[in-house]
Amino acid sequence: MFAKIILLRNMKNFKNYLLIGLIGSAVVFTSCGDDDAPDAENDPEVITDVTLVFTNTADATDVVRASAEDPDGLGTEELEVKDEITLTSGVTYTLTFEIFNNLETPGEDIGDEIKDEDHEHQIFFSFSDGAFEDPRGDGNIDNASDPINYEDEDSDAQDGSGNPVGLVTTWTAGSVLTGGNFTVRLMHQPDEKTATSTATTGEPDFNLPFVLNIQQ
Amino acid sequence: MVPIELDFMRMGFVHNMVRIRLTVILIVLFSAFLSFAQTDCTKKVTGRVLDKETSEPLAFATVRVIDSDKGALTDDKGNFILTNICENEFDFEVRFLGYKTVVHHHDFNNRDHVDNDHIVYLAQDENQLESVVVEGEEIIGDLQSMAVVKIDRSQLATQTTQSLASVISDIQGVTFNSTGSNVQLPVIHGLYGNRILIINNGVKHGFQNWGSDHAPEIDIASANNISVLKGAAGVRYGPEALGGVVLVEGNPLTLSKKMYGNVASGYETNGRGYNVNANLGAGYERFSFHVGGSYFKIGDRNSPDYSLTNTGKEERSANVGFRYHLPKWDFKVYYSYIDQDLGLLRSSIAESGDRFSLSIAAAEPLFIRDFSYTINEPNQLTTHHLGKLEVDWHSSIGKFSLLLSQQINSRKEFDVRRNSERPIIDLDLNTTDTKLEWYHPSFGQLEGTFGIQYFAQNNDNNPGTNTTALIPNYNTHRFSAYAIESIKKGKSTYELGLRLDHEYNSARGRELNQDIFRNEFSFTNFTASLGMVRDISDKWQFRTNVGSAWRTPNMAEFYSFGQHGFNVQYGLWRYYTNPEGELRTDRVLTEEDGVTKPEKGYKWINELTFKNNENRFTVTAYSHFIDNFIFDRPIAIIGFFWGPMPVFIYDQADAFFAGTDITYSRVLSKNLKGTIGTSYLWSRNIEKNETLINQPPININTELSWKTPFFLGLTFSKLTLQASYTFRQFQAPRTIAPDQIINREVEINSESEIFDFKDAPDGYFLGHIRWEWKQGKFGGQVEARNVLNTSYRDYLNQMRYFADEIGRNINIQINYSF
Structure with a gap:
């Protein structure tokens, strides 16, 4: 303090102004504090709840639901697959999804996000071999060209032709099965989704292994 | 944070009462120190002339005060003395055949120069190095007892596309931690990130210094030299200097x-x-x-x-x-x-x-x-x-x-x-x-x-x-x-x-x-x-x-x-x-x-x-x-x-x-x-x-x-x-x-x-x-x-x-x- 004052008095006028200027700018520098929190962000990466909805094509009141939940998103709590899928043999179902981020209130519909960016997304499936009459086989996670009944296609596909998305698919349950598996995998394939992209192209948004039962 | 702001505010608008008191104090101080300001022709400058590369003394180098007839030659140990100098500030040049001439501005007002023990490093004509004059004992970072390694301009000039960390990693005990070839952080004795203080142009480099994927944004082409202090120099540079200072x-x-x-x-x-x-x-x-x-x-x-x-x-x-x-x-x-x-x-x-x-x-x-x-x-x-x-x-x-x-x-x-x-x-x-x-x-x-x-x-x-x-x-x-x-x-x-x-x-x-x-x-x-x-x-x-x-x-x-x-x-x-x-x-x-x-x-x-x-x-x-x-x-x-x-x-x-x-x-x-x-x-x-x-x-x-x-x-x-x-x-x-x-x-x-x-x-x-x-x-x-x-x-x-x-x-x- 003492030193600075000597400094101040010993100068000719213009230097005096200069120093006041310097110190003034220091005051300006220091007064830029604020107390704001970051803005709230709409976080489309976070999915906390996915429900598979199987609707009987012949009877819209016959609905089978199975869900998976990760209540704290990126927190330490593990993903939990809550329900087994139990279908009826010979019945044809339309499979749709309810995909939500419930960390926010009200919950945010991530399904809409995916629909908006359908040219970057595809859902792949794998299941116990022969569990369904239609499609046959074990699904397209291991081999992308294996049959799946996609009922939708993307809107602005990069290679010109619409490619399947998988938000709507149809399934005809096969013969009785207990403790089989049914895995759904949503892949995010920015700039990579083509007619030949596979279940390992891009990055998974979710990958959920359900237990599949088929009853008489 | 408040106190220092007020401090500066007060400084900007010095109160009248304080001014009067200060004037009195200053008059007393000035009369006490007046003797230092007088000019006379008894000042002298000493120094040593060395080869920059080998640090060997150069005998018979010419040292001359510019725009005057005063000058000296170095002795067999490279030492010279310029005497009878009147000016408070003057330029002198050092010449030696086959070496790059260097001019130095000397200022007797500068406290660092009072001892005026110059070391003149002359670089050979054909060499890539520059001739330089160092005044007094060159103390990097004021901590003389700390291990220091310095990299100068001639070594930096050819590495301008390298990162700071990569350039200093040639120093023993220094390496770098990286996230790929573009993001590199200096490591000194095993410590990196915010345990290494980076002082750019006298100022702590203020950047997102966390994780191993944020490198200091410093352009090597702008640096004249880089020194690495390997000790805990927290006293001089403040917190975070646990591992060392660049x-x-x-x-x-x-x-x-x-x-x-x-x-x-x-x-x-x-x-x-x-x-x-x-x-x-x-x-x-x-x-x-x-x-x-x-x-x-x-x-x-x-x-x-x-x-x-x-x-x-x-x-x-x-x-x-x-x-x-x-x-x-x-x-x-x-x-x-x-x-x-x-x-x-x-x-x-x-x-x-x-x-x-x-x-x-x-x-x-x-x-x-x-x-x-x-x-x-x-x-x-x-x-x-x-x-x-x-x-x-x-x-x-x-x-x-x-x-x-x-x-x-x-x-x-x-x-x-x-x-x-x-x-x-x-x-x-x-x-x-x-x-x-x-x-x-x-x-x-x-x-x-x-x-x-x-x-x-x-x-x-x-x-x-x-x-x-x-x-x-x-x-x-x-x-x-x-x-x-x-x-x-x-x-x-x-x-x-x-x-x-x-x-x-x-x-x-x-x-x-x-x-x-x-x-x-x-x-x-x-x-x-x-x-x-x-x-x-x-x-x-x-x-x-x-x-x-x-x-x-x-x-x-x-x-x-x-x-x-x-x-x-x-x-x-x-x-x-x-x-x-x-x-x-x-x-x-x-x-x-x-x-x-x-x-x-x-x-x-x-x-x-x-x-x-x-x-x-x-x-x-x-x-x-x-x-x-x-x-x-x-x-x-x-x-x-x-x-x-x-x-x-x-x-x-x-x-x-x-x-x-x-x-x-x-x-x-x-x-x-x-x-x-x-x-x-x-x-x-x-x-x-x-x-x-x-x-x-x-x-x-x-x-x-x-x-x-x-x-x-x-x-x-x-x-x-x-x-x-x-x-x-x-x-x-x-x-x-x-x-x-x-x-x-x-x-x-x-x-x-x-x-x-x-x-x-x-x-x-x-x-x-x-x-x-x-x-x-x-x-x-x-x-x-x-x-x-x-x-x-x-x-x-x-x-x-x-x-x-x-x-x-x-x-x-x-x-x-x-």
């Missing part, structure tokens, strides 16, 4: 220097990079200036076997400095700007544990595309502005130095994700650093500095990332006062430094559900340093220093929460272990939870040097205890919607480091010089008695340089061969592959022994060849790095999980200087 000095803005300039350009084969840089400066009687600029662009690099997709880099920078000199006064203004686009390896992104497993097990990265200059995600866009004003006053009661600086750092990071066109991290960091120092006059053999400092940072997240802010908005205010005193007794100089810091922090962040959390906390800390330098003989010198330093955990260490790159990370205040031993993240902790303490380091460093005409030998030995050492480590693999993910946490434990650096160089013949060096570091978590992670392995390197006579008729031609061997890190933690955790073959909890996901890479041998030449005003070099095209992975590179290091790179540089 001092980047800009152009010295020398007065009385003819206009000089340099234009350089180059091409490198690996990444097809090209670069250009230019600078211009001049010094007059009262005024000097310097301007410089640089641009470079590098495309995808390649390892010996494959292209490293998305590893390009683009950088532009500019700097300008002015100095105005009055008797007893010096004013300096400096501004620099840098703008970078840094590509990160595309294959380093793994949004799931399955992908991560696949990536780290694969022999080649999963994404290999043809060469391109285009930089896509993941990448980092940064800009950095530094403005500085420095006023020195050489008064009769010592030298006062006032420094005001402001930095604006902006950083945007892009990830491969659903909204990849939006940055996932978008931060603006404003840094204010204000310092006032007083170098008091010598009281007998006692010399010293007192300083006060105010440092503030304001970090803001810019909206629109579509992701919850990884680190919060925060403000930091720090007030510091320090004193460093040294006393010379016979052959020894003793040094004591003390410092007090008070730091206040305010942080505001958001939880995943977008609820706001807030916290305010402050720390007060005391640091000290005690050292000694002893000139045992004219050949042997010994330095020893015990220093302490501290730092508060940074905001990322406290609060990081979320996914970035290939992992999920939880900061110290974002997780806890519940009574069942499970990791939980459902609340944000505060200091009241008592889980976090400031990190405090105590480092003892000793250095013994031997120097004669043929040999130069340096051995540095150190031990370093760090209380509450903070480190990040893998802790688990947790199942998320998209699959199992590797999770890292920040953890705290007491740690101990000990090691040694050895360098020996020998002049083998007139034109042949050899150097051999090694560094060894032992480190351990002594609280849990287990290894630490990401510590530098043992390294041995050798260099042979040969000045080839009359090659192609060039006036200067030098060939340098370098070879180094880096050992496998045998102190690495055990390895647990991600698959083993995913498949529950190994159970891990927060008390489990530390582990890593992949083995430390094998040791490797690297060879480099460099040829430098000079002809008149032109010069240049051809350098082949990794000349044997060795495939290897570096333990300190995060990308070691995914890809090899870059292969052979031939770099051609040409420059014109005048």
